[in-house]
Amino acid sequence: MKFDLHESAKDHILVVAHRGVAGGNIPCNTLPAYETALKQGADMIETDLSRTADGHLVIFHPKMEPIHLRSDKRIPELTIDEVKELRYVNYDDTPTQFGIVMFDDFLEQFKGRCYINVDKFWGCPEDIYRAVKRHGMLDQILVKSALSEEVLSVLENVAPEIPFMPIVKEEHPMHKELMKRNINYVGVEVLFKNDDSVLASPEFMEMMHKDGKLVWVNSIIYNYRSQLSGGHSDDTALSESMEYGWGWLADRGFDLIQTDWTQMLVNFLKETGRYYKK
Numbered sequence: 001m002k003f004d005l006h007e008s009a010k011d012h013i014l015v016v017a018h019r020g021v022a023g024g025n026i027p028c029n030t031l032p033a034y035e036t037a038l039k040q041g042a043d044m045i046e047t048d049l050s051r052t053a054d055g056h057l058v059i060f061h062p063k064m065e066p067i068h069l070r071s072d073k074r075i076p077e078l079t080i081d082e083v084k085e086l087r088y089v090n091y092d093d094t095p096t097q098f099g100i101v102m103f104d105d106f107l108e109q110f111k112g113r114c115y116i117n118v119d120k121f122w123g124c125p126e127d128i129y130r131a132v133k134r135h136g137m138l139d140q141i142l143v144k145s146a147l148s149e150e151v152l153s154v155l156e157n158v159a160p161e162i163p164f165m166p167i168v169k170e171e172h173p174m175h176k177e178l179m180k181r182n183i184n185y186v187g188v189e190v191l192f193k194n195d196d197s198v199l200a201s202p203e204f205m206e207m208m209h210k211d212g213k214l215v216w217v218n219s220i221i222y223n224y225r226s227q228l229s230g231g232h233s234d235d236t237a238l239s240e241s242m243e244y245g246w247g248w249l250a251d252r253g254f255d256l257i258q259t260d261w262t263q264m265l266v267n268f269l270k271e272t273g274r275y276y277k278k
Contacts, residue, residue: 001112003139005163005186008043008115009214009255012276015266016117016258017042018220019061027068027088029059030098031109040263044115044142044256049103051124056080057103057131062120075100103128107135117142122151129159138162144189144216147174156182165189165216171198179211187214187255195230205253214255219246219265234261242268250274 008014020033021040027033034045048061052075065071070089073082080102088098110116121128121143132141138161145151147166155164160182166174167189178185188208190199198204208215218228221235229249237245238261246268249257259265269275 003115005115005142005214006212010277013250013254013269013274014043014115014256015041015262015269016044016046016216016256017262018046018258018260019048020045021260021262023091025090025094025096027090027096027098029061029068029101030088031101031106032098034106034110037262038114041266042114042262044117045110046117046119046258047106049118049120049123049128050075051127052080052083053077054079055127056083057124057127058083059101059103059106062123070095103131104135107131107137111135111137111140114140115142116140117144119144121145125154126158129162132162142186152178152181152183160184165214167191168199172204175208175211175213185213187216189216189218191218191228192230193227197230200230200252202253209253215253216256216258217249217252217254218258219249220258220260234259234265237261237268238264243272247272247274 017037019028021036022028022033029048037045047059049057050060050062051057058075060075065074068088069086070093071086075083083100086100088096090096118128118141122145132138142163142165144165144167147168161184163184163186165187169191172188192199205215219232219234221233224235232245232248234245246265250269257265
């Protein structure tokens, strides 16, 4: 399989599975969760990384140990041998058979199979870049981060070829500057509270597409008090209207939609004729 994010996005809206697909006894950020996401039609899987005290990269959302492991032990304070003893709990707070996955093992399992978004890139960019390059997977990876001069300098000096999207809120004033930097700037992740936000406007979408850049939007909800896409979310899609929740995002022209309900989003887009681009 050839990986080219822009070419893939020309064909259809890319569906991103947030931490895989969790449910029942299968927790998020585990290999079965990611395998399930691919079976349900995800184009990209989103993952989180932590680093152990002795420098090993593992698949785990930082600071979520009390929630997902029911442990007061933090992965950055533990050695890899100690981390291997940990087990996820399921939604009923019952221990599962699933442990923490090594980043190297994760990369090998999904090499050549799908796009991968490493969301917590900024925690240890050099280590992540070296691991991805060692596995020969730079074309499969997308990294994201909030914008700062420090981030841009590290990207230019350490990982100029890795596909990168800045995360922006309500405006994107650095678009033109990013196009001039020695960075593989492929697009932008937008966060907006209202429908009339600049970042959700047809004009913004047209400008980004004209400049060959993709636009990522989130239908996921971390906290219902903090909307990431103006209320057009998984929650509204499933509890009120799929047209309002997901249809609105597709009609605005977003290229990637991150969701916690992979199969339902894929099915909706296909059934309403929005999946493939005309």
